[in-house]
Amino acid sequence: MSEEIISPPSRTPFISAANRWFKVAHALGLKQRNTLDREVLMEEVSNEAGLTDFGDPWFAKPYDALVDALREEARLNLSGEFVAEMQFRKVLTDRLNAQHWFDRHPEILERALPRPVIVVGPMRSGTTRMHRLLAADHRFQHLRSFETISPVPPQDFERGDEDDERVTTARKIQRMARLANPRTLNIHPTGPYEPEEELGLLVNSFWGMKHEAQWMVPSYGKWCEGEDARPAYRQLARLLKLVSWSQQKSSLKPWILKTPQYMLDLDAVLDTFPDARFVFTHRDPKAVVGSAASLAWNQTIIYSDHADAGAVGREWLRKTEQQIATMRRVRDRIDSSRIIDVHFEEMDRDWQGAMARVYRFLGMDMAPALSGMEDFMTRSRALKRKPHRYSLAEFGLDEGEVTERLSDYVETYGVRVEGRERRSA
Structure with a gap:
């Protein structure tokens, strides 16, 4: 066994260099400070796209809750401010383009979504492996990584077009x-065409844990836990x-x-x-x-230049407890x-x-999917360049406390x- 991890890893020098560049650019007037003001960004992206309909205005509620948390808690550095504005602009642009597609092609919304197979588990419980193995079966549909990053095709997109600019963006x-x-891509290996989860489709409503895993915004997370998630799922x-x-x-x-x-949203999912x-x-639960x-x-x-490992550890212990408590409460609604x-x-x-047991549950023959699953397992080993190494201690957490609370x-x-x-995976 290797020596126990005492301190969490630090980031690469790239971000510090980028922060210095932004500081100089701001000082010389080469670049304005970033803004997350909702009305300002909505007006700007609307003018750029030549569109005005953002769809269901409900998204403004989680947008504002997230911005409040970013301003009060996240302590973003200059690179963080830049990335946050770019992300917000992109989501708003995607909302405009999505509504434009729905208006031009109303048949899209008439499509069915029959009998999906939904993988549900705490973050880091093996949901990705299960999802990607099932996605290897061509009898199912799945989202690809470039589509969760950019779920909405650009306005000039033609169905069947293999030169999709969203792949380049990914x-x-x-x-x-x-x-x-x-390390972020070692922890969650992916590529533009790899099967990927629907986080980007929830981000389209400024909703969900993707934001909490990116920024330290605990008040936003708690706000979401008290809200009705159904509009985000619609x-x-x-x-x-x-x-x-x-x-x-x-x-x-x-x-x-x-x-x-x-x-966290199992009621809305059902x-x-x-x-x-x-x-x-x-x-x-320790893992x-x-x-x-x-x-x-x-x-x-x-x-952020002010991340606190202990605060991150405490929040994700709380978050894991919340995920499990909500799942257990709602799961009783589902027929066994x-x-x-x-x-x-x-x-x-x-x-x-x-997986054979899962396929018996689904009432399907696994044989047609087996070669695709084996290909995924081989590909996943190539994608995962280094093992994910971590410990509870580096985040100020005690094994006994985690075990007792869960x-x-x-x-x-x-x-x-x-x-x-200390673990890998």
């Missing part, structure tokens, strides 16, 4: 992410229909869906997809909390015939056996726990 963003902190469903239509896929093909945000089937993933804190830390340090539970170590030990979850679902603290 590659640029992923190159910048590797420069800013290569928009997610509309965007799924747009993606499927743009892919020229049959609307009869079930979707494979996954994001840990579903743990109302949006009333005939869904659910694969619940489980993992030792879940430590890995989630590490993921959030490695993003937060890019955008539509639920299967899969454990992380079961997948580690015998992924083919575990002991009821462990007992209820028969989750296997380990005694050692």
